[in-house]
Amino acid sequence: MGPQAVTHDDAEAAGVAVEYSFALQYNGPPLDYAIPRAVPINVSRIPVAAVLSPPFVSGMLSLPVVQPISAPESKKVSADDKVGPEITVPPTSVIAFEDVEQQRGDNVLELQSDASPDSVRGYEVRSLGGDGCAVYCESGSSGAVEFSGGFSESNELSDAVENSKELVSSSVSHELSRAGSLGTVQYSDNVDASRELSGSSSTARDSSSCKENIAFSVLSPVDWASRATSASLDYPSSIVSPHGEGDCDGEARPPVVTFSDAKFDDAFTRELLEDCTAVSTKKVPAPKVRKGACYRCLKGNRFTEKEVCIVCDTKYCGNCVLRAMGSMPEGRKCVTCIGSPIDESKRKNLGKRCRLLKRLLNGLEVRHIMKTEKLCEANQLRPEHICVNGKPLTHDELVSLHSCPAPPKKLVPGRYWYDKVSGLWGKEGQKPTRIVTPYLNVGGPIQMNASNGTTQVFINGREITKVELRMLQLAGVQCVGNPHFWVNEDGSYLEEGQKNPKGYIWGKAGTKLVCALLSLPVPSKSSFSADQVGNLGNTSFPDYIEQRIIQKLLLVGYNESGTSTIFKQAKILFKSVPFSSDECESIKGKIQSNMFRYLGVLLEGRERFEDECLTRVRERDGAGSSVENDDKTMYSIVPRLKAFSDWLLKTMVTGSMDAIFPAASREYAPLVEELWNDPAIQATFHRRSELEALPVNAKYFLERAGDVLRTDYEPSEDDILYAEGVTFSNGLGCIDFSFQPERNYDHDAVDQHDSLLKFQLIHAKGLGENRKWLEMFEDVRVVVFCVSLADYDQYSVDGNNVLTNKMIQSRSLFESIVTHPTFEHTDFLLVLNKLDLFEKKILDTPLTRCEWFNDFRPIISTNQSNNSRSSKNESTHAELGFYYIAVKFKRLFTSLSGRNLFVAPPVKGLNRYSVKDALEYAREIVKWDEEKHSFGFRLSEQSMYNVDATSSFF
Numbered sequence: 001m002g003p004q005a006v007t008h009d010d011a012e013a014a015g016v017a018v019e020y021s022f023a024l025q026y027n028g029p030p031l032d033y034a035i036p037r038a039v040p041i042n043v044s045r046i047p048v049a050a051v052l053s054p055p056f057v058s059g060m061l062s063l064p065v066v067q068p069i070s071a072p073e074s075k076k077v078s079a080d081d082k083v084g085p086e087i088t089v090p091p092t093s094v095i096a097f098e099d100v101e102q103q104r105g106d107n108v109l110e111l112q113s114d115a116s117p118d119s120v121r122g123y124e125v126r127s128l129g130g131d132g133c134a135v136y137c138e139s140g141s142s143g144a145v146e147f148s149g150g151f152s153e154s155n156e157l158s159d160a161v162e163n164s165k166e167l168v169s170s171s172v173s174h175e176l177s178r179a180g181s182l183g184t185v186q187y188s189d190n191v192d193a194s195r196e197l198s199g200s201s202s203t204a205r206d207s208s209s210c211k212e213n214i215a216f217s218v219l220s221p222v223d224w225a226s227r228a229t230s231a232s233l234d235y236p237s238s239i240v241s242p243h244g245e246g247d248c249d250g251e252a253r254p255p256v257v258t259f260s261d262a263k264f265d266d267a268f269t270r271e272l273l274e275d276c277t278a279v280s281t282k283k284v285p286a287p288k289v290r291k292g293a294c295y296r297c298l299k300g301n302r303f304t305e306k307e308v309c310i311v312c313d314t315k316y317c318g319n320c321v322l323r324a325m326g327s328m329p330e331g332r333k334c335v336t337c338i339g340s341p342i343d344e345s346k347r348k349n350l351g352k353r354c355r356l357l358k359r360l361l362n363g364l365e366v367r368h369i370m371k372t373e374k375l376c377e378a379n380q381l382r383p384e385h386i387c388v389n390g391k392p393l394t395h396d397e398l399v400s401l402h403s404c405p406a407p408p409k410k411l412v413p414g415r416y417w418y419d420k421v422s423g424l425w426g427k428e429g430q431k432p433t434r435i436v437t438p439y440l441n442v443g444g445p446i447q448m449n450a451s452n453g454t455t456q457v458f459i460n461g462r463e464i465t466k467v468e469l470r471m472l473q474l475a476g477v478q479c480v481g482n483p484h485f486w487v488n489e490d491g492s493y494l495e496e497g498q499k500n501p502k503g504y505i506w507g508k509a510g511t512k513l514v515c516a517l518l519s520l521p522v523p524s525k526s527s528f529s530a531d532q533v534g535n536l537g538n539t540s541f542p543d544y545i546e547q548r549i550i551q552k553l554l555l556v557g558y559n560e561s562g563t564s565t566i567f568k569q570a571k572i573l574f575k576s577v578p579f580s581s582d583e584c585e586s587i588k589g590k591i592q593s594n595m596f597r598y599l600g601v602l603l604e605g606r607e608r609f610e611d612e613c614l615t616r617v618r619e620r621d622g623a624g625s626s627v628e629n630d631d632k633t634m635y636s637i638v639p640r641l642k643a644f645s646d647w648l649l650k651t652m653v654t655g656s657m658d659a660i661f662p663a664a665s666r667e668y669a670p671l672v673e674e675l676w677n678d679p680a681i682q683a684t685f686h687r688r689s690e691l692e693a694l695p696v697n698a699k700y701f702l703e704r705a706g707d708v709l710r711t712d713y714e715p716s717e718d719d720i721l722y723a724e725g726v727t728f729s730n731g732l733g734c735i736d737f738s739f740q741p742e743r744n745y746d747h748d749a750v751d752q753h754d755s756l757l758k759f760q761l762i763h764a765k766g767l768g769e770n771r772k773w774l775e776m777f778e779d780v781r782v783v784v785f786c787v788s789l790a791d792y793d794q795y796s797v798d799g800n801n802v803l804t805n806k807m808i809q810s811r812s813l814f815e816s817i818v819t820h821p822t823f824e825h826t827d828f829l830l831v832l833n834k835l836d837l838f839e840k841k842i843l844d845t846p847l848t849r850c851e852w853f854n855d856f857r858p859i860i861s862t863n864q865s866n867n868s869r870s871s872k873n874e875s876t877h878a879e880l881g882f883y884y885i886a887v888k889f890k891r892l893f894t895s896l897s898g899r900n901l902f903v904a905p906p907v908k909g910l911n912r913y914s915v916k917d918a919l920e921y922a923r924e925i926v927k928w929d930e931e932k933h934s935f936g937f938r939l940s941e942q943s944m945y946n947v948d949a950t951s952s953f954f
């Protein structure tokens, strides 16, 4: 029997103050509803916020605080025809989305808070038409949350609200709490925290897919206990990270695969991408706004600096970008795009070019954002977008491809072929571009027509392209009879059916150069086979990276600017044996034939000067006077020498000089010597400024005519340097070198790195005329453009047969190379050469002689200008002239490319160390570029990296 029931009335009637109640057993009729029960609380399931590690509790950050959620006291939904439903939010600022979702059909939905503007900031969520939404919080606004947009169907409204909930949750990085089933958002004033709490945006987004719970996200009563909030120590911006050590599903996350500097360029790729992204990308198209305007505030024009979302291409101005992109846990993405794959055409810009952000945030923040943009998983290349031998890759295949010692460069989504035996790798339908590590287990078997070859010559089952066939022929491989070759990773080849290798493709010294010029890959030390990959641990690190960091420098310039001289200097500087005996022999021939050419110019000049003199004498002495016997002038030579001179000039005119050479040099050496020492020739040489075809260096050789024309003559390094017209490998020379640490220099890590950095200087003559050759140099790191300072008063016939200033012709060549698509992203180094000649001529010949320099007005101190020619005066003029010309080129470069031109210290090509300085400057450019990318951002204009070498030369 249960306790007796005592009613409240009874107790009151008895005059007892009721402080308690009794439960009595119910004896009435059976009830048709369930009686409420008190359920015992399971202590282990009470939600608690996870404890954050000390650095975050140290007061440097304002941490989100979960506020108790009180039920709404009042809720008003007005269905105004024009304005739409309105929900009044009580001072506690709780918005129950569930209720909002029930409202249908109206265009504008407004959530208003009665809270005072001081205590609560508002959030505005605007649909900009279509699906594009922008989210931002208005500091000090009335606390309204406004949804507006054209919802034509009833479902769209609820979708929009759902969407907006997500937006609010992801953008409002403030104190924010969502109670799952209630969909309650509570917020309070903490605008500054929006950037600090970067993790919250990712958290909110991930909460839907991963059911990840932090204290503020959707909690399901069952699974909340098993989840823990984790804090990312990386950076203040990512205090709360949705991921723990592993995946939110409990699985370990696969390693992040990063490919940088990628290009997105061919139709195959586009097609593939479209296929691939159609399913996986939930890319929101950018809303339509006035051209150039910010997509959020709709203000500004095309000159307004903006930051672009790497997913949907939406552009935001400086006032809106932080609000629209929130804390940027995946880099520059609108909050709605977080988690979405990037627009592939933007891959090459990942972690780069963030000028606006650099103005708005501090260096550390920018660096972090750029780093995550580059490395975060959502922005990585997807394996299924890479198709190798017709088969999309799996994640593991992509990882093994990426982590092999010689991975493909600049990998972008697309279709590729891979010859697993030789390691040759290329884009489907194209010639090979790289030799990657062979025997990697990636993709399907190679197809016969993988590279679209039409040569009927096969390598490892693939019909090779014409350019490969040409390379094989130049390498001495017999290709008659449609052979099928089996080529191994080391380049050894054998014909199918044979047992022994017939030779090594890359065995010949010249083959690698041929490959470089034909843009075909050559094996590098790092092309280990897959078996060797496992042994990488035993390989010393420097050895492994050595080949990877070979940097190509392309040396070009207008005729006689000094490129050959610089190239030769580089050989002398960096090669233990600068010139092979073959090269020396051919240079010797060149020097000797040059000698006859110089002499020819002098003899021609002598005749001219002699005629001029005789004419003057005849004019002076009258027409009838006879000068038969004493028609001698200072330019006259004895008959024996005259006979030789006539023969030489005739031979040169008929172009048969080469035919009688080198016998001529032996035979006529004494005569040449005699001629040079003859007073008439010396008098002619005195007027060398009138002999255009006579190079400055002629004297150097003519003075030593006796030695140079000897049969056993061996050119010295200086002779080779001064020699004109010396080219290597038919005008295309190439040397590999590295900058060795200076003697007595402390070998720290940086120096070791310097000496490991390998360079290849490519000297290409005649590139100006042959633009299509430029495409071969797409992997060049720096274009070294050489200009002769002394050209400003020189003229030569241009391509249109017009006599044109050589500096102007140099400028035209510069323009055409700078604007060539191959060098769109390549750094340029301007080398202003022939400073010695420039110093000498600038006092006598004003720079304004060249029309491009007509505004050159140097300000020289009166002291100096009054002085006659002093070397100091010369160098001051030259210094000003040098700066002026450098700035002219810099401005031109910037106007053509929008980038910054590097200018090397002024160069005297015949001075070895001045050339070394210029090449070292090229090395610095490469190093800065590497550092910039490894930091993941471009350094600011004011940074030390922008210091121009032009500031400290003289």
Ligand SMILES: Nc1nc2c(ncn2[C@@H]2O[C@H](COP(=O)(O)OP(=O)(O)OP(=O)(O)O)[C@@H](O)[C@H]2O)c(=O)[nH]1
Binding pocket: 557, 558, 559, 560, 561, 562, 563, 564, 565, 566, 695, 696, 697, 721, 722, 723, 724, 725, 726, 765, 833, 834, 835, 836, 837, 907, 908, 909, 910, 911
């Ligand atoms: N005085 C002086 N002469 C130089 C300098 N640099 C090069 N020369 C000379 O200028 C001439 C042309 O130099 P090259 O190095 O052959 O010029 P290039 O650019 O190779 O010219 P091409 O191959 O003819 O297009 C040669 O006689 C060089 O010795 C320099 O700094 N000072």
Ligand SMILES: [Mg+2]
Binding pocket: 563, 564, 565, 725, 726, 727, 765
């Ligand atoms: Mg040359």
